[in-house]
Amino acid sequence: MALLLSVLEQGLIYAIMGLGVYITYKILDFPDLTVDGSFPMGAAIACILISRGAPSLLTLPVCFLAGAFVGMLTGLIHVKLKVRDLLSGIIMMTALYTVNLRIAGKANLPIYNMQTLFDNEAVDSLTGWIPERFRTVLIIFVITILIKCLLDWYLSTQSGFLLRAVGDNDTIVTSLGVDKGLVKITGLSIANGLVTVSGCLFAQQQRFFDISVGTGTVVIGLASVIIGTSLFRRITVWKVTTSVVIGSLIYKGCVALAIRMGLSSSDLKLITAVLFLGILVLGMERKKKVKTDADIREHNKTL
Amino acid sequence: MLTLENITKHYNPGSVNEMCLFDGFHFTVQDGEFVSVVGSNGSGKTSLLNLICGSIDTDGGSIQVNGQDMTRKKSYLRHRKIGRVYQDPSKGTCPSMTILENMSLADNKGRHYGLRRGVNKARMESYRELLSQLNLGLEDKLHTRVGDLSGGQRQAVALLMSTMTPIDFLILDEHTAALDPKTAETIMELTDRIVRKKKVTTIMVTHNLRYALEYGNRLVMMHEGNVILDKSGREKEEMDTEEIMGIFNRISVECGN
Numbered sequence: 001m002a003l004l005l006s007v008l009e010q011g012l013i014y015a016i017m018g019l020g021v022y023i024t025y026k027i028l029d030f031p032d033l034t035v036d037g038s039f040p041m042g043a044a045i046a047c048i049l050i051s052r053g054a055p056s057l058l059t060l061p062v063c064f065l066a067g068a069f070v071g072m073l074t075g076l077i078h079v080k081l082k083v084r085d086l087l088s089g090i091i092m093m094t095a096l097y098t099v100n101l102r103i104a105g106k107a108n109l110p111i112y113n114m115q116t117l118f119d120n121e122a123v124d125s126l127t128g129w130i131p132e133r134f135r136t137v138l139i140i141f142v143i144t145i146l147i148k149c150l151l152d153w154y155l156s157t158q159s160g161f162l163l164r165a166v167g168d169n170d171t172i173v174t175s176l177g178v179d180k181g182l183v184k185i186t187g188l189s190i191a192n193g194l195v196t197v198s199g200c201l202f203a204q205q206q207r208f209f210d211i212s213v214g215t216g217t218v219v220i221g222l223a224s225v226i227i228g229t230s231l232f233r234r235i236t237v238w239k240v241t242t243s244v245v246i247g248s249l250i251y252k253g254c255v256a257l258a259i260r261m262g263l264s265s266s267d268l269k270l271i272t273a274v275l276f277l278g279i280l281v282l283g284m285e286r287k288k289k290v291k292t293d294a295d296i297r298e299h300n301k302t303l
Numbered sequence: 304m305l306t307l308e309n310i311t312k313h314y315n316p317g318s319v320n321e322m323c324l325f326d327g328f329h330f331t332v333q334d335g336e337f338v339s340v341v342g343s344n345g346s347g348k349t350s351l352l353n354l355i356c357g358s359i360d361t362d363g364g365s366i367q368v369n370g371q372d373m374t375r376k377k378s379y380l381r382h383r384k385i386g387r388v389y390q391d392p393s394k395g396t397c398p399s400m401t402i403l404e405n406m407s408l409a410d411n412k413g414r415h416y417g418l419r420r421g422v423n424k425a426r427m428e429s430y431r432e433l434l435s436q437l438n439l440g441l442e443d444k445l446h447t448r449v450g451d452l453s454g455g456q457r458q459a460v461a462l463l464m465s466t467m468t469p470i471d472f473l474i475l476d477e478h479t480a481a482l483d484p485k486t487a488e489t490i491m492e493l494t495d496r497i498v499r500k501k502k503v504t505t506i507m508v509t510h511n512l513r514y515a516l517e518y519g520n521r522l523v524m525m526h527e528g529n530v531i532l533d534k535s536g537r538e539k540e541e542m543d544t545e546e547i548m549g550i551f552n553r554i555s556v557e558c559g560n
Contacts, residue, residue, distance in 0.1 A: 156422075157421055158408075158420075159418055168399050168400065169394065169396070171389070172394070172397055174379045175386075177380065178379055179379050
């Protein structure tokens, strides 16, 4: 039971990060490594705010804005300075390592005995009737679903349509009279905002910040996205975002099982890498390249 | 009216492969003209379109639309008043989005893309009506992903999308070249119908000499960055395929093709 609860809690928290990676990797077709820095940044901001006595609810908007800001920087580096997508992310990830240490003041910042989102007076009075061990998972569930629905809504707006269009075929965005660079920057901002919120929740659930919590975040995110989207490819009953959330839960479940079977937690990154490779190979999705129809063109010319 | 004045364009400047395509190039298109541009590969047809749309920059000279200087205007801003259909049918549409979503995107061109709903339900009927004019049965497939359509169907949708909002120019960049002959014919007829109905100034680059003769009211042949033949109105109507083919072959031979 405890294992199931912890899988649900962590799976749902990482699902928010997965939704961010879904935006960059699937929609924008942009392998964004900023995530490895923006996730721990959320943890650092949450811990420093809470340890200074700020209300825990405040950590969510602050983290989203901070994440959106670093996402915007990645976008600007890529779009305005014309640095390749992968490298833009690596530059930001590296820079954020120092920034995160500066935010938290040290490499490890615990917030035991502090009021967090999952453990404060308001929550206690509202959810007093629920057994204590279910409270955290319930709150996380509500937050994750809320964020998922907000993202679904955004993707159905005109602005969201542009975001979907730019990853699909950026020529058409220019044809529509819109600056495609701006659309990409917007997408990266929203994505990293979500990732940072995820890191913020993670720190409050674990009750500490550690500089190493971000390592491999992008791989976990990609794994969730790829598991979710490939397993439920044929399912149209629910939205892709739902598949990503479920993908994250499945991923966390697999990791928990692996540890349960006797692997130590220091083996975790190796398990992650192997799992990820397996998923990539099994669910190999080649980018659909459109045929150039060169033959037909030749044929046409002779007419 | 579109005016290109004294255009200079070099490719690969500063390298051994430096090539001067345009040197003092002039070109004017009057409102309401339907210009077909032909010429061999490397003659500057597509570069001409790219210069007009701002996809490539000029090295010198100016581009004016209705007296307004456009030379330094950003490509995406110019496209607000330009409809463009590409040779590759996948360039003019979003494959992962439905026909309805694609048309909704195009319908909002030139305006702000904000947080209103992407699909305006009230406009669905008019999209259906537009699609039914294609006679491809697409009006019943509003919720089909464009990526699942054939190349010809996609190109038809792209053509509709590029002309949904008021534009100054329609730019057709070999838009039938990637289609089979039958479909190419259909798309060409559709193009002609739309151009006549909207009375939109059109520049069409094509490799198909027959289309160039049959459609439009002005024919331009380009060679090595120059206009070597420019016929409009009666003069154009009196030309035939063999005459054009003759000129075309002559310059090709000079080139060593």
